[in-house]
Amino acid sequence: MDTNSTTVMNGDLLIAEPYMGDNNFERSVVLVCEHGASGTFGLVLNQLTDIHLSDVIEEVHTDLPLFIGGPVQQNTLHFIHRRPDLIDSSIRVLDGLYWSGDFEQIKKYVNLGTLTERDVRFFIGYSGWSEGQLDAELGQKSWIVSHSNRTSAEFLFETPTKEFWRGVLKRMGGEYKAIAHYPVDPRLN
Incomplete structure (x- = not known):
């Protein structure tokens, strides 16, 4: 069973x-894209916005949705995808899931319809922790860690956003399956 461990890895x-x-992270699930001695970079997977990629990138002519990747630098755009065969300079996060890459290629394939919501997800901003900050939060039991061996690109892209937090916990099983059913406001229980 996964536990809150100070060992966090990419994916x-x-x-x-x-x-x-x-409030920035209420019922959020953050994908760790890069974790090292100098800090951690991640993207919140389940905070959908009402904004579309075409609203922020003029050269894009499709209505792919944008997610809030986190509270840091919300004037930046980031993406994860499942198509390293189309996108050069992609960084592997876990089997079948990649972060970043050649943005000109992304725009081209999105406009052609070759890349769809099933293959790519865009984020405004990111989640970041300086050296030691995430370890401190893990020590305070602010986060539950699901290690990358329990994660698949299919699950990340195919689980409905509104069910994502619960879905991850249910997949972890045991006590986490029970946590998935906790009410947002315990006073309403």
Whole structure:
């Protein structure tokens, strides 16, 4: 069974504890794209916006949705995808899932309809932790860690956004399956 461990690796998911108390991450699941001695970079997978890619990139003519990747630098655009065969300079996060790459190629294939919501997800901003900050939050039990060996690109792209937080916890089983059913406001229970 996965536990809150200070060992976080690329591809792991950080699941916000049910009563974290941070509005930026309430019921969020963060994909760890890069974790190292200098800090951690991740993207919130389940905070959908009403904004589309064509609203922020003039050269794009499709209505792919944007997600909030986190509270840091919300004037930046990031993406994950499942098509390294089309996108040069992609960074492998876990089997079948890649982060970043040649943005000119992304625009081209999105406009051609070759890349769809099933293959690519775009984020405004990101989630970042400086050196030691994430370890401190893990020590305070702010996050549940689901290690990358329990994650698949298919699950990340095919699970409905509104069910994502619960879906990850249910897949973890045991006590986490019970946590998935905690109410948003325990006073309403």
